[in-house]
Structures are given as structure tokens and as C-alpha cells.
Amino acid sequence: MFRPLYFSLALFGFCLPLQAAEPVELKWADLVPASAVTENPFTKLSRDQLTWISDVAAVRDRVARGDETVTPSQITNAQVLADKLENAGIDVDALLAQRTVIAERGREVIPLLNGQYVRIPGYLLPLEFSGQRVSEFLLVPWVGACIHTPPPPPNQIVHVTPDQPVAMAGMFVPVWVTGELRTGELTRSLSMMDGASDIDIGYSLLATEVIPYK
Secondary structure (H helix, E strand, O other): OOHHHHHHHHHHHHHOOOOOOOOEEOOHHHHOOHHHOOOOHHHHOOHHHHHHHHHHHHHHHHHHOOOOOOOHHHHHHHHHHHHHHHHOOOOHHHHHHOHHHHHHHOOOOOHHHOOOEEEEEEEEEEEEEEOOEEEEEEEEOOOOOOOOOOOOOHHHOEEEEEOOOEOOOOOOOOEEEEEEEEEEEEEEEEEEOOEEEEEEEEEEEEEEEEEEOO
């Protein structure tokens, strides 16, 4: 009586995807296909210089779009920052011109990672809260990424939805995130002290575990 049922369960169990006993441990470089590997000149800038170039780019982009809300003082301040960068030997125009190339290559992901059970370290940037706990966040490779600096490329940002809201120790505390990785572009709005910004993302992850990095 029970043999057919046992056989059916075994058969269907064979057809179901099995979660790996141990997750595949990834480094951030593992998320970038070989075709997208390129020298990123922004990585050579200091934290202050990244902030300056971000402010300069923001004002210039607004002026280029014909944004009439840009004030003379903002334009003057952007020029002061550009001059500081130039005095440090940084070609501002050339650097900003490379943003398009970097952005396009940064959208490339690795399709074979889709559906893989992985473990990856990073820093947590909250998007949504459930009470005092984080129910949705971005995982990024370095402290403060996306905040007041050019964000990492999409293939260096992971959108994480934990199966249970998690306590957040702080944005400067690294974590390990474990779960099923998915490929596919999406955009989320990240709130910052000076407003909100839309962030393009190349990967998402359904997390079964978020723990402090050790």
C-alpha cells in the first residue's frame, strides 16, 4: 500500500532542485564577467575626491538637462571642487566622460550564478524596515557605497530580501549574507540625508541568513 507513494515521493524528490549543503562562497570579483573587467579610475580617488567628483557631476548633469533650479552658488561651488580636483592632477572632464563606458560594462552579470545558493560578505544599506528590523536592503562591497559618492556598478550591488527581518548593527559593520542569488536588473530608491537616489542593481538575493562578518 505504501510502496507506490514512497516511489512517487522519491521520483518527485529527484526532480526538485536541491539546495546545496554548503553555500558557494563568493567574492565581489566573482560577480563580474571577464568581458566586463576594466580599470575603474574612480577607485583611485580618495573618499573626499569621490564626494567632490560626485557633486561636480550632479551639478553639471542638472545644467545639461536644463534644470532651472540650479543656483549660481551651486555652480560656483561645483567649479571650486573641480579646480581642487584639477590641482590634484585629476582630469575632471576625462574622468566624467568615462562614466558611460564604466556604466555599460557594469551592467553585465554572470547568468550561471542565477539560482545558485551562495554566501557573500558586504555592507548593509537599509531600504525598508519592519519595526526596528531591516526587511529589505542593498549589499555593497565597501562602507558607505552609494552615499554621497558615485555608486558601485550594478554588478557590484545585491538587492537582498531576508526571509525574516534582521537587526542592523550599523552601516559600518560587515555581514555575511547567505541565500539564493538571482540575476536581472532592477532599480530601487535609496534615501539619503540630502534626498533620494535611484540605484541600478544587477543581482538580487533571497536571504536565509544574515550574520556578522567574522
